[in-house]
Amino acid sequence: MDTKTASKKIDDLTSELLNYNHLYYDLDSPKISDYEYDMKLRELEKLEGEFPQFRREDSPTINVGGVASSSFESVEHTVPMLSLGDVFSYGELDEFCEKILKEYPDTVFSVEPKIDGLSVSLEYVNGKFIRGSTRGNGHTGEDITENLKKIKSIPMYVTNSPDNFELRGEVYMPKDSFELLQKETSGAFKNTRNAAAGSLRQKNPEITLKRKLGIFIFNVQITSDTKLDLHSSQLDYLKKLGFNVIPSYLCKNIDEIVSIIEKIADDKKNIYDFDIDGVVIKVDSLKQRESLGTTAKIPKWAIAYKYPPEEKETVIRDIKLTVGRTGIITPTAIFDTVQVSGTSVSRATLNNQSYINEKNVNIGDTVLVRKAGEIIPEIVRTIKHIEENGVFKIPDRCPICNSKVSFEENGKAAYCTNTFCPSQIEQSIIHFVSKNAMDITGLGNQIVKKLLGNGLIKSSADIYDLSKEQILELENFKEKSADNLIRAIEKSKSKNLNNLIFALGIRNVGFQTAGLLAKKFKTLDNFILADEESIVSIDGIGDVIAKNICNTKKDNHFLDNIEKLKNAGVNTVFIESSASGDGKLNGKTVVITGTFSIGSREKISEMITAAGGKVSSSVSKKTDYLFAGEKAGSKLSKAESLGIKIINEENIKDFLEV
Secondary structure (H helix, E strand, O other): OOHHHHHHHHHHHHHHHHHHHHHHHHOOOOOOOHHHHHHHHHHHHHHHHHOHHHOOOOOOOOOOOOOOOOOOOEEEOOOOOOOOOEEOOHHHHHHHHHHHHHHOOOOOEEEEEEEOOEEEEEEEEOOEEEEEEEOOOOOEEEEOHHHHOOOOOOOOEOOOOOOEEEEEEEEEOOHHHHHHHHHHOOOOOOOHHHHHHHHHOOOOHHHHHHOOOEEEEEEEEEEOOOOOOEHHHHHHHHHHHOOOEOOOEEEOOHHHHHHHHHHHHHHHHHOOOOOEEEEEEEEOEHHHHHHHOEOOOOEOOEEEEEOOOOEEEEEEEEEEEEEOOOOEEEEEEEEEEEEEOOEEEEEEEOOOHHHHHHHOOOOOOEEEEEEEOOOEEEEEEEEEOOHHHOOOOOOOEOOOOOOEEEEOOOOOOEEEOOOOOHHHHHHHHHHHOOOOOOOOOOOOHHHHHHHHHOOOOOOHHHHHHOOHHHHHOOOOOOHHHHHHHHHHHHHHOOOOHHHHHHHOOOOOOOHHHHHHHHHHHOEHHHHHHOOHHHHHOOOOOOHHHHHHHHHHOOOHHHHHHHHHHHHOOOOOEOOOOOOOOOOOOOOOEEEEEOEOOOOOHHHHHHHHHHOOOEEEOOOOOOOOEEEEOEOOOHHHHHHHHOOOEEEEHHHHHHHHOO
């Protein structure tokens, strides 16, 4: 890999992982599986090892994820709450152990289940619990004392204890509490970790109490009693004081450790009332720990062995086909329900014909299913294929309208060729009214389906012909709700051109691409008349997208809808100042670096784009501004050396006037 490619790949991976950290640690809303995250982190570690000059100072390989929320008072940790390094095989674990045993042949390891919850610190003075906090970024966390007081397994007072001590533990939600909560909230939480974290961050501690959380103490951070020099002795002592300590086992070699890992795996399925995502292996001697030391992010005396994603065997009973707004046909496998990673799974997307061929699947086949990191179910492989059935083939006729299906040569996609396909129309209208498109509040999926079913609309443009009387004909609509919807429809007419272009639902034209098109062509008429060459000339738009745009503009149904929208009074002109007040970043190039509490980099990028600016990944003489968050790193230094104006996080919103 050449240096230019490596630099961009490292920068992109770092930004991507920082965003995932923000979603996981700060918003309790993971978007990818733990396994997928770990694999991306490993890829970044490898690249940084080969090209250390491109490692960013905010890299997740050297920093703990998460920031302290502004919703709670911040707490500076006296002892950093470090993360753990991960291994995924016994071979890697053996290397870790051998390295320590080579230096300390008499080492004893403490082996413990890795609870899938939220890490917290508990502080005691003269036996009284005085403060509790989250890990945050490892150095600064959130004060959640009042919420932690609602966890019954945390003692408020302990007798015969050291004058002061600080403990680290993992707050978790028991499986039965999680199941009850999911019923009460209609499945609002992705997993027990997500539920525990959300319950601890409630502003009302009484809600935390109702969630029936538990805690396991797994480490002593600070103690005025220095007589206990073994981790295991400290845990025994804490247990006598009344704390709920982590189950642990002492091992002297890799064989014993592996045996305990397998025992914990069995206990995970049959005994534990809490979820775990691995096993932690720690040096038991505190003196050896001190000698081995830590990096900026992880201790050198501990490692986490991660179990591979849980896989379950099941049988495919049906393969259903759906048609999206652009005509793409998506096959979904329906199989016997199995419990995977704590939730029920009964379907998984098969993506396209190429994927189906690769997995060699059809109805009746027995397959292995995993829910990669408790997020998206997927079929791992076929373990029993019924040969006489062959491989499932997406039909050459649309399952909705029976029109001809077009197949891409690589098998990556199949499309219904009928733009009047009822499913395409329904999905295109649902997209048209969505937030980043025309943002018509109150016009949800079910309302769109009712309007179509009652024959009140046939296209997105028909929405603007709806009357209050027609809306009142729909079930559950009253005077006030009908008035609100009419106002929302009218308000949407003033949306900017980039929203309208995105709302049109052209294949591969996302919100950012729609913004580029709107800025280039300024009016809807100019966009409709633009040829492929002028579209490709836009930085950031390639041949495939340009071809899709031009093919769509040849469709008479698409053009008729455009005319109806224009006649309805929908804005068709790009308004430069729509989001920033004065478009003060028009023609300006901005680089973003560091982490931000006001939102992800993607959100800040959208703010810059809306203000007329262009976001770049690297600092150069052409850079006009650097938006700098925490741990800005080398980009900040380079910007300062070039005399580029620096905008700190606290000034970003004022600068953009949003």
